Amino acid sequence: MKTLQKVLESKIAQGEKAFVAYIMAGDGGLDSLREQILFLQDSGVTAIELGIPFTDPVADGPVIQDAGLRALDAGANLRNILQTIAKFKEEVHIPLVVMTYLNPIIAYGIQDFIKSCEQSGISGLIIPDLPLEESTIISNELKDTDVALVQLVSLTSPQQRIEKIANVAEGFIYAVTVNGITGVRQGFTKQLEKHLTNLKKVSQVPVLAGFGISNAQQVKEIGSMADGVIVGSAIVKAFHDGHREQITELLNKQPV
Numbered sequence: 001m002k003t004l005q006k007v008l009e010s011k012i013a014q015g016e017k018a019f020v021a022y023i024m025a026g027d028g029g030l031d032s033l034r035e036q037i038l039f040l041q042d043s044g045v046t047a048i049e050l051g052i053p054f055t056d057p058v059a060d061g062p063v064i065q066d067a068g069l070r071a072l073d074a075g076a077n078l079r080n081i082l083q084t085i086a087k088f089k090e091e092v093h094i095p096l097v098v099m100t101y102l103n104p105i106i107a108y109g110i111q112d113f114i115k116s117c118e119q120s121g122i123s124g125l126i127i128p129d130l131p132l133e134e135s136t137i138i139s140n141e142l143k144d145t146d147v148a149l150v151q152l153v154s155l156t157s158p159q160q161r162i163e164k165i166a167n168v169a170e171g172f173i174y175a176v177t178v179n180g181i182t183g184v185r186q187g188f189t190k191q192l193e194k195h196l197t198n199l200k201k202v203s204q205v206p207v208l209a210g211f212g213i214s215n216a217q218q219v220k221e222i223g224s225m226a227d228g229v230i231v232g233s234a235i236v237k238a239f240h241d242g243h244r245e246q247i248t249e250l251l252n253k254q255p256v
Contacts, residue, residue, distance in 0.1 A: 002148045004047065004095045004123040004171035008206040008227065011046050018046040018172075018208060018228025019219070019251060020097070021235050024067035025050045026076020028239065033081070034088045036239060041094050044251050049126065049230060050085075052078050052100035058128045059211075063233040067240065078104045082116045089121035097124035097150065097171070105138070114141050124148040124171045132165055139168070150174055155195055163202055172206040175199050175226060177213065196225040216250055 001009075011018050021040045025033055040048055051064065053071035060068065078100055085096065098117065105113050105127070117125070125147060130138060132151065139149050148171030153162055155176065166173065177192055192209075199207045209222045210230030223229045231250060238246040 002123070002146050002170060004097065004148045004150075005205055007095050007123075008046065008172055008208075012206060012227050017223045017226075018206060019044075019223075020047045020049055020208060020210070020228065020230040021045040021247070022049040022051060022064075022099070022210075022230060022232030023239065024053060024064060024071050024236055025081045026053055026071030026074055027067040027236065028070075029074045030076055030080060030084045033084050034091075037085075037088075037092060037096070039244065040235075040247070041092065043248055045094065046228065047095040047097060047123070049097045049099050049232070050081070051232075052076075052081060052098060052104065054101050054104060056101070056103075058101070061233060063237050067236045070240075078108055078113070079116070082120045082122070085122075086116075086120040092121060095123035096121060097126060098122050099126040099128070102127055102130050110138065110141055114138075114145060114147065117147050118145055122147055124150050126150045126152070126174060128152060132161070132168070135168070142170075152176055153199060155191065159198075162199065166199075166202045166204065169203060169205045172208050172227070173199060173203050174230065175207050175209045177209050177211045177222060192222070193225045200227070216252075219250055 008018050023036055037048060053068040053076050057065065057068060142149055150171045151165045151169045152174040153165055175196055196207060196209060206227035208228045208230050209226040213219060213222050213229050213231050214234040219229055235247055238244060
């Protein structure tokens with residue numbers, strides 16, 4: 001079992017829910033990355049998802065799109081983000097999960113990229129535009145590493161596909177809670193609870209829900225249906241606006 005799954009399962013075994021915080025790496029400059037990660041770690045998040053800025057994102061809403069553009073303008077890219085993290089990895093004691101797209105990985109070189117992930121202490125990868133049918137180009141290279149390839153499941157995924165994904169899932173299953181882009185939502189479909197219950201039934205790894213979870217009540221509500229939550233836009237905005245107390249408020253309201 002890889003470290004990412006071990007950490008999440010340990011949290012769940014204690015009767016708690018996992019809280020994964022998403023940030024856009026390089027938003028505010030690469031020099032801010034260490035401080036943001038350590039702030040979240042000290043605040044009590046279970047793991048951190050590091051978004052890598054990319055010119056053609058698949059499902060980013062306005063807040064994360066804007067953060068990605070700011071990071072690109074600051075010169076952030078996949079290679080220098082990993083190099084930056086490697087410099088302070090000994091200070092990080094929670095899993096770091098990189099969220100990036102396939103094109104930058106191929107440009108980097110798959111084997112070189114995975115080696116850099118290991119050198120930087122990365123525990124997981126999320127690649128939204130890598131379909132299950134093509135995922136072996138990455139997963140085969142991860143077999144002898146401690147880096148987990150996290151699979152996403154959408155609300156529209158048919159049962160047969162869900163079961164196929166569950167059979168190969170590592171770390172956790174990323175359960176997308178909306179049909180659409182990231183960002184603030186006032187509510188969620190009535191079918192969400194049934195969807196998450198089904199995922200937990202077929203999955204051998206924790207099921208974390210993400211997309212649109214942006215306030216304490218939603219953290220509690222959606223978290224109660226899953227093994228934990230992933231919060232992105234609200235945290236990205238709080239860092240950018242200088243309202244870090246809002247991040248602490250989200251964490252203090254975790255479901256139990």
